[in-house]
Amino acid sequence: MVYDVIVIGGGAAGYFYAINLAAKNRNLKIVILEKQKTVLSKVRVSGGGRCNVTRHCFAPNELVKFYPRGAKELLPLFYGFNPAHTIEWFRERGVELKTEPDGRMFPAANTSRAIIDCFVKEAVKYNIDVMLNTEVNDIEEASGSWKVAAETKVYQAEKIFIGSGNSTKVWGILEKLGHSIVPPVPSLFSFMSGDNFVIGLAGLARDVSINLAGSKLTESGALLFTHQGVSGPAVLKLSSKAARQLAAMNYQFTINVNFLINMNFDDTVSYLKNLKNAEAVRLIRLTKPFDIPQRLWEKLMLWSEINMDTKWKDCPQKKINLLSSALTKLPLHITGKSTNKEEFVTCGGVERKEIEWKRMESKIAKNIFFGGEVIDVDALTGGFNFQAAWTTAFTAADTKNR
Template sequence: MNTKYDIIIVGGGAAGFFTAINIAEKNPFLKIAILERGKEVLSKVRVSGGGRCNVTHACFIPNELVKFYPRGERELKGPFHQFCSGDTIEWFEKHGVSLKIEEDGRMFPITDSSQTIIDCFLNATKTLNIDILTNQSMQSIFKHDDYWKVETNHDVFLCEKIVMTTGSNPKIWDIIEQMGHTIIPPVPSLFTFNIKDSRIKDLMGVSALASVKVKGTNLKSSGPLLITHWGMSGPGILRLSAWGARTLFDKKYQFILQVNWLNDITFEECLEDLKGLKETHNKKLISKFCPFDFPKRLWDSLTHASGIMNEQKWADISKKQLISLAEQLTNGQFQVNGKSTFKEEFVTAGGIDLKEVNFKSMESKLFPNLFFAGEIINIDAITGGFNFQNAWTGGFIISNAISQKN
C-alpha cells in the first residue's frame, strides 16, 4: 500500500528537522513526514560540539560569514542575506532555546547540552503533527508527472514535493546521480597532519601562532598551531586542510609543510633581529634567552636543530648558525605522511554540483519539486558552527519556496 504525503523529507538530521518545522509552521495544512534510515533521529546533533551542539557562529555579516566556506562561498551570499546567524539566534529564542557566545565566536545553548536542541526539534515536530518514521532506508526515487514515488526498505511513499537532507551519504548520492544530477566525488576535509620529526617529537601540547604553507602550491593559512603526538593540529592546520581538501587528496596526503613559527615575521626580519641580539645580549645563553613570544620548549628544539649547543652564548653564535636558526623559525620544512580525523567530526568536501541547485529556493534545476539542504550539496565549512548554519539557512529558504508554491 502506498502512503501519501504532501512533503517527504529524507534524512532525520539537523537540516531535515529544521526544514520540516519551518515548512509546517508556514503551511500547517500540509502533511509532512521525515524518513530516517537509522533507529534514532538527530544522532549527529547529539555528539556535535563535544555533546554541546555548536549551533552557529557569532558572525552576523553575510559577506564575512561566507569566507568560512571553502566550497559554497559565492553561492551562499544570497541565502545568508535571507537567513543569517542573527536569524538563527532569534529562531531558537522563539522556540525556547537561548544561545550564548563563547570567546572564539562559537555559539551553544546556554544549557551546554545538545539534548536541548534535540528536545526543541522533537517537541516542535510533535506539536506540528510531523510524522517521524525511523528504520526507513531509501532504496529508490521515481518522478511521475505530478508526484514523487519513494521506495524504502519497508514501504512505498507518494508525495508532491521531496526534500533531501541526507548529508554525506554515498548511497543517496548514487541514487541522485542515477537520476541525472552531477555528484562531485567526496574527499575528506578538516583533518590533522601526521608528521614524524625529531624537532616536535617530545613537544605534545605545545601551541604557537604560526603561518603554514603547502610547498609548491598556493595553499596557505595562519592561526594557532598545536603539536600533537601524531603531528600537527589546531585552527591553522584545520583551515589549510579544508581549503586544500582536493589538492591534498590528489597528493595522497604526502607533501612538505612549511611552517613560519613567527607567523608574519620574514626570514630577513628574523635574521636582523638575531644579529641584533648577538650584539646586545652577547653574554647571555641562547638557551635561556628567547627573544620572541614563543614556547620555551619549542625554542630549545629549534636551536638544537640549528646546531646550537646548550651552553652557547649569543656572542659565540656563528653566521651559519644564525642563518640556520632564522630558517628554522620562519621556514621550517616538515614532511607530512598522511592525515588523521579531527575529533569525532568527519566532514567531506563533495556532493551535488552547485551549478545544479537554484540557491534562491534550494530547488534542483533538473527536477521541479526536488529540494536539497545541508551537506548533501557540495558545501562544507571549517569548524565553529558554520556547517549547522548552512543547514538552517537552506531549510529556511526551502520553507519559503514551498510556501510561495502553495
C-alpha cells in the first residue's frame, strides 16, 4: 500500500499530527497504523477518564519549568503552539475546555470521550485511513522512501511520523536505523516505605519540602501518607525530577522531610526553647505547635524518644534537638515505587540531540518525524505531558517549517 505519509501509533501525538497535516494539505494520503484494536486508548483512561488535556499556563518560559527533560528544546516550540493554542484548537472543533482551581484543564463535558470523538470525527472528515490491529514490526529504507512492515502487509511512503509512545519495539527499530535511545525508566510515582514512622499515618496530608538525601534535589508541596508509604505532589515532583537517579539506586533511598517549610533546624531549636519556657508545666503532647496534626505530633515525639507524659520543663536539650530534627529533616527510608494511577509516564526515548526540533525531523534518517512520548521528553503531572504531545505533533505537521 503506497501512501504520502504513514503515522505509526494511533495515540495522542499520532492523531494530532495526522489531523493537522491533513488540514494543511487535503490531497495527502495519510494512514495511521495502530497495533491495538482501538485507537487513543491512553487518552481514554487519562486523567481518571476525564483527560487532563492541558494546563492553564500560557507563558512559554513558565510552562517549560514543568518539564524535567526537554525544557530547552520545547521552549521555542511553545511560542508556536502552547496551551492557549490547544484551547483554541479544540474550541474550533466544538470541544470547550474548562479550568479547575489548580490550573488543570479538562473537556467541559468532563469525559475523555469528548477528545476521542473529536479526533475520530476529524480523521473521517480528512479521509485519513486508520488500520487497527496493525503492529509495526520493521522500518526499512527503499530507494528514497520508507517501507513499513506490519504483520500482514507492507506500507510504503515518503514520510513517516512516529507517535508510538513508550513502545520498546519501536525504540528497537529506531535503534536499528541508527538512533540513540535514552534507556526508559518510569517517572511520576509514589514512594513505598516500610519505615515505622509512616505506620498509622495513612490519609494525613501536609505541605512539606522533601530532599533526596545526599543530593541538592528538593521539592515542596503536599505530602500524603498512604498505607504503603508517601505520595502527593511533592513526591511526584521529586520522582519525576530524580527519575534517573532513583532508578540507578533501584528505588532504595532516603528522603529528608521538612514539615516546617519555612524553618530550618536552628530556627526550630530556638522556637522550641522559647516554647519550653512559656509552656513549662504543660504536657508536650498537648501543646502541638506549628499546627501539626495530633497523630503526626505524637509520631514525631516517639521518633524523638519523648514519652507521652513528659512536660516541657522536663524535656532535656538533647530531646529538643531530636524533635527539631524530626520536624525539619526527618529521614524516611524508601524501599520501592508504586504507580500513580492518575498519570504515569516514562522518561527516556529518542535522544533529543538527534532531532531537528524546528521540524521534529530525525537528524539520522531523513523524512522520519517524531512526536509525543517516543522522544526523551516528559513532564510533571497535570496536563503537561499531553501538551508536549500536541506541541511536538503540531510542529511536525507545520509545513512552513520545511
